[in-house]
Amino acid sequence: MARSVLVTGGNRGIGLAIARDLAERGHRVAVTHRGSGAPEGLFGVRADVTDAEQVDAAFKQVEEHQGPVEVLVSNAGITDDTLLMRMSEEQFTRVVDANLTGAYRVAKRASRGMLRAKWGRFVFISSVVGLLGSAGQVNYAASKAGLVGLARSLARELGSRNITANVVAPGFVATDMTDALGEDRKKEILAQVPSGRYGEPAEIASAVRFLASDEAGYVNGAVLPVDGGLGMGH
Numbered sequence: 001m002a003r004s005v006l007v008t009g010g011n012r013g014i015g016l017a018i019a020r021d022l023a024e025r026g027h028r029v030a031v032t033h034r035g036s037g038a039p040e041g042l043f044g045v046r047a048d049v050t051d052a053e054q055v056d057a058a059f060k061q062v063e064e065h066q067g068p069v070e071v072l073v074s075n076a077g078i079t080d081d082t083l084l085m086r087m088s089e090e091q092f093t094r095v096v097d098a099n100l101t102g103a104y105r106v107a108k109r110a111s112r113g114m115l116r117a118k119w120g121r122f123v124f125i126s127s128v129v130g131l132l133g134s135a136g137q138v139n140y141a142a143s144k145a146g147l148v149g150l151a152r153s154l155a156r157e158l159g160s161r162n163i164t165a166n167v168v169a170p171g172f173v174a175t176d177m178t179d180a181l182g183e184d185r186k187k188e189i190l191a192q193v194p195s196g197r198y199g200e201p202a203e204i205a206s207a208v209r210f211l212a213s214d215e216a217g218y219v220n221g222a223v224l225p226v227d228g229g230l231g232m233g234h
């Protein structure tokens, strides 16, 4: 069944791959951006997930354009890496505000329509480091681990209304985000990946597609790693 989908941060990287994948399968897909405009063929709404008013305005636009959001993919995220000793409180809270509180803001706003429809799919894009930990990423890993508790609590609150909340935990995927890492760090990570390669944005999109589908109706509160085995044992 064709659904109304919103992908936060769907203007580039993994979010764009998710948005394109779902649009190609006939869903009505909107993406948020922060000024870059909408990618060709997708409906774009301007929103920074750290601002509840912008989030609300974006949802209103999406609702008018394609109906209430039935599938929310909370993908927007940032890093600001440094060791704990050097990490300022501002660096910590800024990352948590975008990655975790941002997910709370969009999930809360989307839940209204899903409750009314008695159907919904939340998919939160976490990271392998949420459970594995990562030196230099105390802020980021904390925010990504937080998404698991958020999703599982949502699953408990809303599960009886045909609403599921699941997490996808990607490993290393080549995007602007990982481009920022040094070559040595990239090699170090690659050496730890059983599959022996980086992931493709499209491979994250396939997992999201499944969790967003009607067929995944009994998958709830799950954390689905898509990491080439990097986090095995989670």
Ligand code: NDP
Residues within 6 Å of the ligand: 008, 009, 010, 011, 012, 013, 014, 015, 032, 033, 034, 035, 036, 047, 048, 049, 050, 075, 076, 077, 078, 098, 102, 125, 126, 127, 128, 169, 170, 171, 172, 173, 174, 175, 176, 177, 178
């Ligand atoms: P990119 O840096 O390529 O893209 C990040 C996206 O998030 C952009 O669309 C960006 O919008 C958006 N964004 C960031 N902050 C905000 C904000 N405050 N409000 C709205 N949108 C925002 O990253 P990736 O595509 O690599 O990552 C996507 C998600 O996947 C992130 O949550 C990331 O943590 C997660 N992930 C990525 C991995 C990887 O290896 N790449 C591994 C594990 C998880 P804008 O264009 O306006 O900046």
